[in-house]
Each structure stands twice: as C-alpha cells, then as structure tokens.
Amino acid sequence: MKNVAIIGSSGGNLFNHGGQDAEKLLQELLVQCEAAHMQVNHVQFIGADASMDRAKQTTGATLYTIVEGDIRPIETGQLQQINEAAAQWDAQMANHIHSGEVDGLIVMSADPKNANRAALRAAIERQIPIVGTGGTAMADIQASGANVIASSGTTGTTNRTRAISFVAALAKHGGVKFRPQLSKDFNNKNQKNPLKNINIKGIMMTSLPAFIAMALILALSKVPLFSGLAVVFDVLIAALPVVIAVVAAKQVSDLDEVSIVAGVIAGTLSIEGGIIGGMIGGILAGISVNVLFMQMIRWRFPMTTVNIFAGGLAGLASGLVVFFVLGPIALQAGELVRSGIEGAIAFNPMLAGTLAGLLIWPAILGGVYHAAILPIVLFEMERTGASFLGAVDLVSLVMVAAGINLAHVFFPKQRGQAALAAPGVTINLGFGTFVESAYPFMFSSKIIFAGAIVSAGLGGMMVGLFDVRGTAYLPTFMAPFASTDAVGLVVSMMVAFVCAFVVTVVANRVLGRAAR
Structure with a gap:
C-alpha cells in the first residue's frame, strides 16, 4: 500500500462537514497518508461553491489535482464546465490505475456514472481496495462489484477524522503501521503519548481571553447604564471551567470538533470543581477521546459512529469522574491556592x-x-x-x-x-x-x-x-x-x-x- 489516489467532489452533506474548503480537506488526507508512509500521486477532485444537493450547472466550481506533492487548482468555472474537464482527467486516472500506479483509492462523494466513471471501472477491474464516503455513490460502487473495504456517512465527521479513518483502513488492509498525525510537526514525539501533550501553562494562556472577557463585563457592569450586565458576569464565571476543559481536550487530542465536543461535555460536568476541575476534566476527555477513537476504528465502526460515540462517551465519562469524585478535591485545591495568596497579602x-x-x-x-x-x-x-x-x-x-x-x-x-x-x-x-x-x-x-x-x-x-x-x-x-x-x-x-x-x-x- 504505497501509492494512493483521491477522487470525488465536495458533495452534498460532505460540503457542510469540511467539503466547502476543498484544499484543506485534501491536505488533511495528504498529511495522514504521509504519516502511514503512503504517497498520494494522483488527485481528481471537484470543489463546488455550494452543496451538490442544491448546486446548478451554473454554480461556481474548481477542479483540483496534485502537482509535485502540492494540491493545486487547475481550472475554475461553472460546474458544467468543470465536469467536462473532470471527465478528461478521469480517463487519465483510469490509465494510472490500469498501469498499476495506484494501490488504493480514496473516494468522496464521487460520480460513478459520469465524472468518475472510468477511474472506478478501472478500480473494479483491478480490485484495488477502496475507502470512501457518500451514501448513494458508495452504494452504487459497492453494487458494481468494487473492493470496498471501508464506507461511511459524513454526519458528525471532520476532515481530520475522515482522513484518519480512510488511511487507517487502507493501512490495515495493506499491513502498514499507521499512527494518526495530529500535529503539523511530523517529528513530534508527543503523538505517541497524549500525556506529553499536557501543558498547564499553555492551557492557561490559551484560556486567558475568557478571563479578560469576564473582566470587561465586570468593568461595564459598574457603569449605571450597563448595570444589568452583572448577571452576565455571573454566567461567565460559571463558564470558565468549560472554556478551560475545551482548551485542554483540544490540546491533548487535537481531533478537531470531536475533541472540542468532548471538552464541552466534560467541562459542563466539571463546573463545580472550578477551573482546576475543568482542567482535569478536559485533560481526561482529551486522553479518552483519543483512545476511544482509535479503538473504534480498529473495530471498523462506521466513521459517523466513531465521531459521535468517541466525542460523546469520552466527554461524558471524564465529566462524570470529575463530577462525582475529583470535583470536590479540585475545588478545595483551588481554595487552598487562593487562601495562601490572601493570607500573604493579609499579613x-x-x-x-x-x-x-x-x-x-x-x-x-x-x-x-x-x-x-x-x-x-x-x-x-x-x-x-x-x-x-x-x-x-x-x-x-x-x-x-x-x-x-x-x-x-x-x-x-x-x-x-x-x-x-x-x-x-x-x-x-x-x-x-x-x-x-x-x-x-x-x-x-x-x-x-x-x-x-x-x-x-x-x-x-x-x-x-x-x-x-x-x-x-x-x-x-x-x-x-x-x-x-x-x-x-x-x-x-x-x-x-x-x-x-x-x-x-x-x-x-x-x-x-x-x-x-
């Protein structure tokens, strides 16, 4: 499993889950493929300016390919024009597959009857493994006798989690060792151990805007005209553990929206533990979401299920631990810090x-x-x-x-x-x-x-x-x-x-x- 090709479009539901930024979507795939020591040599992808569910022939669109390892737009115009151009690239893609230059195929919201017909026929004939998303398209591809090893919907997924799922399936099929790339730095050893991603100073610094927003509201609330903002101030104070939990979860796991959701759930349940409780809940959520996410991929759960359950269960489990066990301890720890400061000042x-x-x-x-x-x-x-x-x-x-x-x-x-x-x-x-x-x-x-x-x-x-x-x-x-x-x-x-x-x-x- 050395050479991978990507075909498809920004799709309908996919458009609302990262497809609207085609270059970012494709770049994430390149990052994960590189982490698995796979090379993406061929790309034929249509990025539309609107969801394909409501796109017209006059809708703006761009055709993307890969040149010397970089994703590049090669033609921009109306969707009808881009579809015609894609058909020419489709024939070239089919030739690459027939000649044995492609070991695996990633398919996203493809068009098996028109823009991607030749490439998919070649993939079926050679029985190369296919992974992808797009309900109707993937059903047609599977019905045509293709070697589909992983297929899922797009609801609840992100560019990163989809890419990890696709590459993990190809890597497992080809016997390739794969560890998801969660950092722009490919030499980052911390990816092997999420615990090394824990940075208390970083969490605090990143959360600072929430404290400043609270201070601004406090200042405004003392002006008679804005005295009603005192209630908002109380809400912001209560929300601080949630902010810190989200930052911590994102820092530890960096699974985009999945880790953010896990952090929100854990932080909400950690409010009574103060900012220390929120930090603990967020860190636990970040670690848990990584473990659950990768384990569910190994079990070949559908990608939608992986995202929903990994984020939801990780946040819930971590939050409940803080809510019932660690919250009171964390609250007392925070009070001890504040008491020590106040004692020194009072002296x-x-x-x-x-x-x-x-x-x-x-x-x-x-x-x-x-x-x-x-x-x-x-x-x-x-x-x-x-x-x-x-x-x-x-x-x-x-x-x-x-x-x-x-x-x-x-x-x-x-x-x-x-x-x-x-x-x-x-x-x-x-x-x-x-x-x-x-x-x-x-x-x-x-x-x-x-x-x-x-x-x-x-x-x-x-x-x-x-x-x-x-x-x-x-x-x-x-x-x-x-x-x-x-x-x-x-x-x-x-x-x-x-x-x-x-x-x-x-x-x-x-x-x-x-x-x-």
Whole structure:
C-alpha cells in the first residue's frame, strides 16, 4: 500500500462537514497518508461553491489535482464546465490505475456514472481496495462489484477524522503501521503519548481571553447604564471551567470538533470543581477521546459512529469522574491556592505588593511569569473577576513599560527611538499588554533597567497600600472600572508610570548628555 489516489467532489452533506474548503480537506488526507508512509500521486477532485444537493450547472466550481506533492487548482468555472474537464482527467486516472500506479483509492462523494466513471471501472477491474464516503455513490460502487473495504456517512465527521479513518483502513488492509498525525510537526514525539501533550501553562494562556472577557463585563457592569450586565458576569464565571476543559481536550487530542465536543461535555460536568476541575476534566476527555477513537476504528465502526460515540462517551465519562469524585478535591485545591495568596497579602499588603512589584520584571524576563504568576492571577480572578497580582501586573509591568516608552517618544536618546517607542506606548495604554516593547530601552541602559525595577516595586507598594484588585490586558482607561478600588488603582498606575518616565528622561537627557 504505497501509492494512493483521491477522487470525488465536495458533495452534498460532505460540503457542510469540511467539503466547502476543498484544499484543506485534501491536505488533511495528504498529511495522514504521509504519516502511514503512503504517497498520494494522483488527485481528481471537484470543489463546488455550494452543496451538490442544491448546486446548478451554473454554480461556481474548481477542479483540483496534485502537482509535485502540492494540491493545486487547475481550472475554475461553472460546474458544467468543470465536469467536462473532470471527465478528461478521469480517463487519465483510469490509465494510472490500469498501469498499476495506484494501490488504493480514496473516494468522496464521487460520480460513478459520469465524472468518475472510468477511474472506478478501472478500480473494479483491478480490485484495488477502496475507502470512501457518500451514501448513494458508495452504494452504487459497492453494487458494481468494487473492493470496498471501508464506507461511511459524513454526519458528525471532520476532515481530520475522515482522513484518519480512510488511511487507517487502507493501512490495515495493506499491513502498514499507521499512527494518526495530529500535529503539523511530523517529528513530534508527543503523538505517541497524549500525556506529553499536557501543558498547564499553555492551557492557561490559551484560556486567558475568557478571563479578560469576564473582566470587561465586570468593568461595564459598574457603569449605571450597563448595570444589568452583572448577571452576565455571573454566567461567565460559571463558564470558565468549560472554556478551560475545551482548551485542554483540544490540546491533548487535537481531533478537531470531536475533541472540542468532548471538552464541552466534560467541562459542563466539571463546573463545580472550578477551573482546576475543568482542567482535569478536559485533560481526561482529551486522553479518552483519543483512545476511544482509535479503538473504534480498529473495530471498523462506521466513521459517523466513531465521531459521535468517541466525542460523546469520552466527554461524558471524564465529566462524570470529575463530577462525582475529583470535583470536590479540585475545588478545595483551588481554595487552598487562593487562601495562601490572601493570607500573604493579609499579613502585610504593602510588603506583599512591594515584593511582587520588584520580582515581576525578573519573573517575566526569566520566563517564570507565564508559568507561575499568570496561573495565580487566573485562580484569583475565578471568584471575583479581579486579582491582587493582576493589579500588580498592570501597574508594575504595563504602566512602567508605558512610562519608559513615552519618555522615548518625547525625549529620545538617539534618533529613531521615538518611532520605535510610539507603537509600544499605544499598545501599553490601549490594550494593557506588550510590555516587551520596553526591552530594547531597558537592555541598552542599566539606569533605565534599574528604574523599571524601582518603579515596579513602588507601584506594587501602592497596590498593597490600597489593597486593590484588578487585571492587565484591558485598556488602561477601563482597568479601574474592573478593579475593587478605582481611585487606588489609578493612583498606583500614575505613581509607577511617572517614576518610570522621570527615570528614563533623566537617563536619556541628563546622564546621556554628560556621557557625550
């Protein structure tokens, strides 16, 4: 089973399950074939602009083939015109099959009476194994005496799961070892063990937009005109475990929509366990969906059944484990983390804020921020939508970076620095992120670097003084509204900003002039 050919079209029901993007559909097949050490040498595929169930002769369509390993469109026009062109390629495909260049055939929503007639006749005569989808077409092909080794519907399938199913059937028939390719990196050893795909930092980072959306709603809900959004805020807090579960399941299994569905089910059942419960449920769902999916393929279940049951059962089983067993434990673990943070702050909030401010720049420069600080921020935000370390993040990182950048806009040390700093300060103030924009200036001057650390510590001390909770990743004019003390946060922001600005101006103008 070395050489494989692909024929067919974007189909009717297939069009709604990935067929509308013909190039992506075909590319997924190439990826899985390569994982099984099979080569796709010949392709004749029609991609229409609408489902074939309602397509007309005037519907737009494109004929695709493969050239030097790449899927390429070779002709575009109306469906009638493309069908005529496909007939010519059909004759060539038949010749390739007759000459023994094709060991297996993948068929998707084919036309055995017209556009694919010659190729299918050749496949029947040579009795090469055929796998495919498309109810009516596959029934006609089987009735014609073809060697169909796997056939299924398209409902509930995705481009990836269909491709895995097709290639797994061909590989088993040909005695070829096949491990599905779930990553763009063919050298990714993690595919052999889904447990190695578990990345807590990655899950947290990817889930961050959900927390920021919650913080935005919190800020808006404090405006009298939008006070009704307080109910939405409560809904978003409850949904956080679901978001994290989906991200975790997708990260571990990467079976497209199947893993997403499993994550949603597991996350819904893990809500009572908080974000730790959601993460556990999602990880279990990702592992389970992989195991069930491959086992059902080995048992030769229909592809539709594989998708529906693998996603549904994996999500349900994982969610129930968290719901009845692990949820309360996960909830207590989250509470312990939050209690530890609150205990440290309660002991001496100014000292806690100062230490956090002094350490936050070394943490982000050393790669510790995303691995340790950000998860803690998210744990704090899970309950109230705001965080002590989140406020320190905004004040000691974002505002300090903004102060450094703005100083270089108005008082640059060298020509060109203003143009470099302007986008940075805009993003700092407008989006509450991109503190990396200050790196070039900090690394080029020990005074600016030291000023950033001192400003961050001073800003953190002010956060502790006002005992304020907040978050970064918001426009600076909105951040105070998402905090527990708008005035305290504004004062803390201004202290850190002004301090960083002044130190940078002194470094650039006074000390810079003395050095010259």
